[in-house]
Amino acid sequence: MTMREEIEAAAARYPSRRSAIMPALLIAQKEHGHLPGAVLEEVADILGVERIWVYELATFYTLFHTEPVGRFHLQLCDNVSCMLCGAEDLLRYLEAVLGTEKGETTPDGLFTLSTVECLGACEVAPVMQVGDDYHGNLDIARLEALLESLRAMAGQAVSAEPAPQPSAGE
Amino acid sequence: MFEPVLLRNIDLPDGHLLSSYEAGGGYEALAKVLREHTPDEVVELVKQSNLRGRGGAGFPTGMKWSFVPKQSEKPKYLCCNADEGEPGTFKDRIIMERDPHQLIEGLAVSGYAIGAETAYVYVRGEYVTAIRRLEQAIAEARDAGYLGRRVLGSDLNFDVHIHCGAGAYICGEETAMLESLEGRRAQPRLKPPFPAVAGLYASPTVINNVETLACVPHIVARGASWFRGIGPDKSPGPKLYCVSGQVRRPGLYELPMGIALRELVEEHAGGPLPGRKVQAVIPGGVSAPVIPETGLEVGMDFDSLAAVGSMLGSAGVIVVDDTTCMVKVATRIVEFFHHESCGKCTPCREGLNWAVKVLRRIEAGQGTAGDLEQLEMLCKGIFGNTFCALGDGAAMGLRAALEHFRDEFVAHIEERRCPFH
Numbered sequence: 001m002t003m004r005e006e007i008e009a010a011a012a013r014y015p016s017r018r019s020a021i022m023p024a025l026l027i028a029q030k031e032h033g034h035l036p037g038a039v040l041e042e043v044a045d046i047l048g049v050e051r052i053w054v055y056e057l058a059t060f061y062t063l064f065h066t067e068p069v070g071r072f073h074l075q076l077c078d079n080v081s082c083m084l085c086g087a088e089d090l091l092r093y094l095e096a097v098l099g100t101e102k103g104e105t106t107p108d109g110l111f112t113l114s115t116v117e118c119l120g121a122c123e124v125a126p127v128m129q130v131g132d133d134y135h136g137n138l139d140i141a142r143l144e145a146l147l148e149s150l151r152a153m154a155g156q157a158v159s160a161e162p163a164p165q166p167s168a169g170e
Numbered sequence: 171m172f173e174p175v176l177l178r179n180i181d182l183p184d185g186h187l188l189s190s191y192e193a194g195g196g197y198e199a200l201a202k203v204l205r206e207h208t209p210d211e212v213v214e215l216v217k218q219s220n221l222r223g224r225g226g227a228g229f230p231t232g233m234k235w236s237f238v239p240k241q242s243e244k245p246k247y248l249c250c251n252a253d254e255g256e257p258g259t260f261k262d263r264i265i266m267e268r269d270p271h272q273l274i275e276g277l278a279v280s281g282y283a284i285g286a287e288t289a290y291v292y293v294r295g296e297y298v299t300a301i302r303r304l305e306q307a308i309a310e311a312r313d314a315g316y317l318g319r320r321v322l323g324s325d326l327n328f329d330v331h332i333h334c335g336a337g338a339y340i341c342g343e344e345t346a347m348l349e350s351l352e353g354r355r356a357q358p359r360l361k362p363p364f365p366a367v368a369g370l371y372a373s374p375t376v377i378n379n380v381e382t383l384a385c386v387p388h389i390v391a392r393g394a395s396w397f398r399g400i401g402p403d404k405s406p407g408p409k410l411y412c413v414s415g416q417v418r419r420p421g422l423y424e425l426p427m428g429i430a431l432r433e434l435v436e437e438h439a440g441g442p443l444p445g446r447k448v449q450a451v452i453p454g455g456v457s458a459p460v461i462p463e464t465g466l467e468v469g470m471d472f473d474s475l476a477a478v479g480s481m482l483g484s485a486g487v488i489v490v491d492d493t494t495c496m497v498k499v500a501t502r503i504v505e506f507f508h509h510e511s512c513g514k515c516t517p518c519r520e521g522l523n524w525a526v527k528v529l530r531r532i533e534a535g536q537g538t539a540g541d542l543e544q545l546e547m548l549c550k551g552i553f554g555n556t557f558c559a560l561g562d563g564a565a566m567g568l569r570a571a572l573e574h575f576r577d578e579f580v581a582h583i584e585e586r587r588c589p590f591h
Contacts, residue, residue: 062337124420
């Protein structure tokens with residue numbers, strides 16, 4: 001399905017086109033990675049709603065990103081249950097090992113580090129969400145292994161593309 | 171041992187599939203209702219059960235349903251609040267991930283009772299697995315005739331749609347959730363009108379929590395008096411308790427309503443970590459005022475917790491041990507409410523901003539003599555002066571921390587440092 005078709009399918013679930021703005025933004029973000037102004041305008045045009053309605057939702061809800069985020073968005077919960085189970089140490093570790101502070105993206109574009117409010121998985125605190133996946137019962141060793149596997153995944157994705165061959169110049 | 175009701179399918183390897191749900195008697199309650207009961211009889215049954223809302227407020231569910239006008243020119247809506255965001259709470263996620271049909275059957279029976287043909291389940295966007303499982307379960311239920319036109323050959327037309335949230339705690343507030351469903355920023359509405367009269371798209375609307383709806387098929391199947399026989403008569407039923415924090419066995423526990431908090435924490439959840447002692451417990455998510463260790467005999471039900479100045483809330487039980495600074499915990503909680511304030515009401519938006527600044531400086535050893543009075547003044551200014559309960563929850567939690575752990579706050583100010591560091 002194209003993005004437009006997906007948005008139309010979502011809109012069919014509501015008696016009002018305006019209700020479909022949130023689902024449309026989620027669809028558009030999946031497609032584009034984030035929501036720059038041009039995408040917001042496209043969503044408004046598809047739904048036939050005011051642009052300001054789209055813009056205000058894109059900037060109100062924290063899961064919408066109007067700025068680019070890294071390939072892997074590390075969302076570490078530091079709310080009470082995770083804090084009590086050591087989330088602060090994990091944040092310090094991530095900031096040190098990535099060389100970036102929370103809210104920032106590594107220069108290679110691989111990781112964006114954020115702290116988030118409760119993810120609703122406190123039985124396995126401390127918890128971090130990466131993309132769609134939850135990672136619980138984290139400690140430094142598990143974080144290390146997780147970062148390694150994410151880096152490997154990124155490396156594989158790159159090498160799956162035909163590697164650019166240096167020109168022989170012959 | 172308490173025989174699980176809501177969690178009976180939770181450990182089945184394929185508990186989320188229709189075949190598993192049907193094998194355990196699933197959708198028999200829906201069939202029974204359509205065969206034997208009028209909608210009014212279902213409302214009356216739920217009233218008789220004394221089921222109270224599991225989302226936090228504990229409002230009697232049957233009474234809420236009875237506020238929906240019988241005759242309405244507009245369509246009626248059923249909304250399920252699955253925007254589980256109260257810190258320390260994860261029960262609804264586990265129901266949706268591992269037994270989504272239980273929720274769908276609850277929705278169908280409840281929709282029949284109130285006369286709604288459409289339900290929206292508002293699930294927080296982070297719950298990707300729950301959303302996928304729920305989507306799959308809705309598709310299975312449609313194919314099997316439990317949803318859609320002429321449900322099980324009856325006159326009932328009923329369908330369920332999922333609406334994904336996008337990260338806003340305030341959507342747990344029912345009128346903010348309706349605003350969000352209508353495609354607006356999630357800011358609470360002034361009540362009245364109440365949603366039962368003018369809710370979604372200004373139509374009669376019932377909003378129930380996931381766990382509340384999951385109770386409904388069991389009440390139909392086993393009767394109101396069975397339900398009332400579990401726990402206190404005025405606040406009965408099986409209950410999901412989410413235990414987390416500094417405790418040996420964090421997890422989701424299903425036990426009777428009204429169980430002693432001490433039994434829950436020390437016996438079921440295994441008590442504190444080795445060599446430590448419980449200092450305090452937050453009994454119902456961070457909106458619920460903290461209870462010091464000496465108060466753990468309290469029963470975990472709406473009325474018993476209200477009587478000691480706290481609340482059952484979402485039953486997110488967070489255990490704090492004696493190695494943890496309570497000023498730090500209070501600061502983190504107020505930071506959370508400040509972050510999630512929708513910005514509509516000045517006392518909440520500005521008051522929480524001030525409170526965070528004062529709390530942070532106390533925790534950093536830079537508090538001054540008047541700071542505790544300042545915090546109390548801020549609580550007074552917020553409580554009761556906002557559209558919704560977010561500000562109230564923050565103020566009540568902070569007040570309780572100041573009351574029960576005043577010595578820790580004073581020590582920070584007098585010693586000019588955090589005694590725990």
